[in-house]
Amino acid sequence: MDKLLYIAMSGAKQNMQALSVNANNLANAKTTAFKADLANARAMQAFGEGMPTRVFSMIERAGQNFDSGALLSTGRDLDLAIQGQGWLTVQTKDGSEAYTRNGQLKLNDNGALETSRGDLVIGDSGPIFLPLPISKLNISADGTIMVQPEGAPSTVQDEVGRIKFVNPDNRLLEKGSDGLFRRKDGNNEPADVTIKVASGSLESSNVNPISEMTDMIALQRQFEMQLKMMKTAEEIDESAASLLRSL
Structure with missing residues (x-):
């Protein structure tokens, strides 16, 4: 019994x-x-x-x-969706590296590129900062960010950095209480330059x-x-x- x-x-x-x-x-x-x-x-x-x-x-x-969730077109310059496998790299409040597929980005008052929850977006050499003010911004398929400074001719496009994307084995990742993913062993994942993104789109929930x-x-x-x-x-x-x- x-x-x-x-x-x-x-x-x-x-x-x-x-x-x-x-x-x-x-x-x-x-x-x-x-x-x-x-x-x-x-x-x-x-x-x-x-x-x-x-x-x-x-x-x-x-x-x-x-x-992957479905791709939804937003037409917003600071929105991006990863096509296929891969992750966007961010720096959390404690300075550690984490990964997300939420490409709903924004600029803070200092020109730093952030996620919607306020984590800094990491590029090839650390967090990405844009030279404010700017008139136009474009994110290419490989994550390269081009900006048109305010007052500059439309033909002027300055490259300010490239977003770091990674493609780890999903079995090596674990989800934290903050909703971000990290490697179970605590190591940082190397960049994968083959990952492509769709600008002006977001990935929906799966x-x-x-x-x-x-x-x-x-x-x-x-x-x-x-x-x-x-x-x-x-x-x-x-x-x-x-x-x-x-x-």
């Missing part, structure tokens, strides 16, 4: 975790370049005296669906709301089944106790 209760309790806990992952995915169905999380769990044998016969559901770190809702319904049913198993275990225990008292 206790084996049944052990499995049901750990299974219900895993179902709750998976429901949390599904809810987060649904909340980010419209977030630019969001990568859906995947709930992971595995069967784990319990250790300790009298425990080897018990197996429980062990929650693992959530994985990610690295499939979350499939219908699939997530279907999974959520299935998880809720599994959770209810686990609760019924716990109730059944309780009833068996009460029946056994009643039988012993009658002897």
Whole structure:
């Protein structure tokens, strides 16, 4: 009986975790370049005296669906979408390097190129700064940034830097609580100059709301089944106790 209760309790806990992952995915169905999380769990044998016969559901770190989202045209000069594999490199607030596919960029008051969440965009030689004021900006397919200084003829196009793109093995990456990706070993990834981008476009989230809702319904049913198993275990225990008292 206790084996049944052990499995049901750990299974219900895993179902709750998976429901949390599904809810987060649904909340980010419209977030630019969001990568859906995947709930992971595995069967784990319990250790300790009298425990080897018990197996429980062990929650693992959530994985990610690295499939690309659809490209949406915005016509905005500071928007870019990576075509195919690859990542945009940014510098976080603590100075470390991280990766994202969210190409919704902006300029701060100092002329630094930033992501929508305020992380500095890294180029070949560090964060990219533009000589303000400028009249026009263009990001080419290889990430080279060309600007027309304010007051300069339209034929004048100055190159101010090239965005650093990387293409690591996705198995080497992990997602942080800030939504950015980093190498698991803490190392920085070398630049990949073969990566191409589409200027004036953004990558949409790869979350499939219908699939997530279907999974959520299935998880809720599994959770209810686990609760019924716990109730059944309780009833068996009460029946056994009643039988012993009658002897």
